[in-house]
Amino acid sequence: MLHIVNKSPYERNSLTSCLAHAGKGGALILIEDAVYAATRGNVAESAIRRALGDLPVYALGPDLEARGMQGSVIDGVKVVDFGGFVELVAEHRTNQSWL
Amino acid sequence: MTQTSDRIGEDEDAPGVVKKFMFVNRKAPYGTIYALEGLEVVLISAAFDQDVSLAFLDDGVYQLVKGQQTKGLEVKNFSPTYRALEGYDVEKLYVEREALEARGIREDQLLVPVQVVSAAEMAELMEQQDLIVGF
Numbered sequence: 001m002l003h004i005v006n007k008s009p010y011e012r013n014s015l016t017s018c019l020a021h022a023g024k025g026g027a028l029i030l031i032e033d034a035v036y037a038a039t040r041g042n043v044a045e046s047a048i049r050r051a052l053g054d055l056p057v058y059a060l061g062p063d064l065e066a067r068g069m070q071g072s073v074i075d076g077v078k079v080v081d082f083g084g085f086v087e088l089v090a091e092h093r094t095n096q097s098w099l
Numbered sequence: 100m101t102q103t104s105d106r107i108g109e110d111e112d113a114p115g116v117v118k119k120f121m122f123v124n125r126k127a128p129y130g131t132i133y134a135l136e137g138l139e140v141v142l143i144s145a146a147f148d149q150d151v152s153l154a155f156l157d158d159g160v161y162q163l164v165k166g167q168q169t170k171g172l173e174v175k176n177f178s179p180t181y182r183a184l185e186g187y188d189v190e191k192l193y194v195e196r197e198a199l200e201a202r203g204i205r206e207d208q209l210l211v212p213v214q215v216v217s218a219a220e221m222a223e224l225m226e227q228q229d230l231i232v233g234f
Contacts, residue, residue, distance in 0.1 A: 008127050010158050010201075033130030036161065041203010062171025066129050068164040068178075068210075072203070081171070 001025075002092035006032040006099065009044040014098040016044075019051050029058040029080070029088060038064070039072040052076045060085055118229040119150045124159035126234060128178070129169070134162045135177050137234030142180075145187040152191035152228075153184075154221060155213070159234075160198045165210040181211045195221050 003022050007014045015030075015037050022028060028051060030038045037044040038059035051057055061079045064070045073079060080088070089095055122141050126133040145151050155163060162181070169176040184190070192213040199206065199215065206215055216224070225231060 008158050033127045036127065043201060066167055066169040066172045067161060068166035
């Protein structure tokens with residue numbers, strides 16, 4: 001299962017809810033305003049670091065760059081481009097968008 | 100329609116009433132249209148010679164982060180507009196310290212000179228306004 005989150009962790013509880021349900025063997029990708037959760041010093045940093053022990057965490061590069069946050073990504077979070085996002089969707093049998 | 104135009108004409112001759120406008124920005128850029136729309140309204144009100152100030156709190160502080168590159172998203176990078184505000188006599192940009200700290204953002208990461216204020220000081224500034232518009 002690929003989990004897709006697109007909301008800022010300050011704006012909605014989508015990421016918290018997602019992480020409470022994401023099991024091992026799955027993967028998480030942060031896109032749009034959710035990329036802030038992948039940056040150092042943000043409110044979700046410790047939750048992301050914990051999640052990294054259980055599943056791979058990705059962040060969409062073009063969304064990080066648009067927001068000027070490309071230099072602040074938490075170690076262990078992998079940055080992918082749109083092609084990489086498509087590959088992740090194809091690799092997983094199902095995906096779920098936590099809007 | 101004609102009446103409206105007449106009234107506008109009269110106002111131009113009369114000494115204009117200057118009101119204190121504050122635009123409160125609380126949303127991150129690009130994920131929603133709020134930040135860009137807010138900026139458009141700021142420019143419009145500045146054109147009417149009003150006393151305009153901008154407040155950035157909550158996720159709104161992300162609007163001012165340096166180094167925004169939107170080529171990959173194929174959307175307009177509107178961050179340079181904040182630097183152009185000075186040319187419209189919009190020079191009062193207030194950023195809430197608590198919002199920066201909660202996001203791990205330092206003042207030197209911001210793309211334009213701002214006044215960093217506490218939440219309490221921000222509340223005081225809000226009290227002084229004639230009109231507050233939130234985005």
